[in-house]
Amino acid sequence: MPPFSENDDNQNPIEDGEAPVLDLASRLTQDHHQSLKLWLRMLSCTVRIENEIRSRLRASFGITLPRFDLMAQLERYPQGLRMGELSKRMMVTGGNITGITDQLEQEKLVVRVPDPKDGRAYSVKLTAAGRKAFATMAAEHEGWIAELLQDMSGADKNQLIDLLSQMKQHLNASDEK
Amino acid sequence: MPPFSENDDNQNPIEDGEAPVLDLASRLTQDHHQSLKLWLRMLSCTVRIENEIRSRLRASFGITLPRFDLMAQLERYPQGLRMGELSKRMMVTGGNITGITDQLEQEKLVVRVPDPKDGRAYSVKLTAAGRKAFATMAAEHEGWIAELLQDMSGADKNQLIDLLSQMKQHLNASDEK
């Protein structure tokens, strides 16, 4: 994800001090700007961390981020995941999963096990080598994330987790409508 | 950016109730998990919003997200931006900017103006048509973001903005080291 960041020098915290009474239109615009600002700031943080992790994964392990991510999903489901489940969890298209799985299979890190109950479906699983490789990488990866976020207090992190969980739920809720 | 999301059913808020005294190693692991959780939650929210915006931009305006993003950068700098500046602001590689600019130039939405002072450099600017097209799209875009985030209170949004600004600054600070 590399888009639309507000990488600006001015991090001026728009003064939201006294709130005069505003008409509906103004309040609407106000909220729009606030939401946009929030979005851009979150996007900026995400892209920065993502780029850093991508580059470290490549440098340390010669693996790409999507491959690592797919393995991370599988690691949580030893019984394997179907292509469609991977697609949903990773929030990418099915065709994409096909490609990444192909690559990982070629590297012998995952296998496609045909589903005996459904001739169309596979279960994708980590191989023993895949589990081993992932364990090493995951430990390092977790350390990197902690390092990147080390300057924030634990309390702030907890608060962010709460707020983002809330956001996530709202996003889920609103697309069921 | 479509990676490594923790798209799980269980949004169980890990009970961080009473905090027993822990040894250093445990506290470290604890912090690592907290950071990882925060990262995954933020990533998940970002990808969801991004996918939604990408799809709406395509459906409503037949434009891609990176092209829209590049135009958004230019809109803030009427005097134009050089390729390298676009690359830095959008946090993508220079080669990538070359490609996106090529496309937008072909669509007559931007122009490359040679820099009279530096034979290697261009200034990329929106054309009149580009400005016009962007104005329409940007208004709609802002509305979408507001809509997606409408279920959060203004106070929560402000708090998120604060925390993310802080995160962004820390990220900036730590890579100058």
Added chain:
DNA sequence: CCGATATAGTTTAGGTTTAAAGTATCTGCT
């Protein structure tokens, strides 16, 4: 002036990503 080094941008090769079309299998209905 001239060569060494740096900088601005492009190109290339390979991987990722999407949307849309295609293939094969399954499920339900008659």
Added chain:
DNA sequence: AGCAGATACTTTAAACCTAAACTATATCGG
């Protein structure tokens, strides 16, 4: 049984993206 529609996955074309190599221009020290 058999067909209609749905589902699971793959393929395709076009765009995006990165890292690394490359081209051209600029700058600096002699």
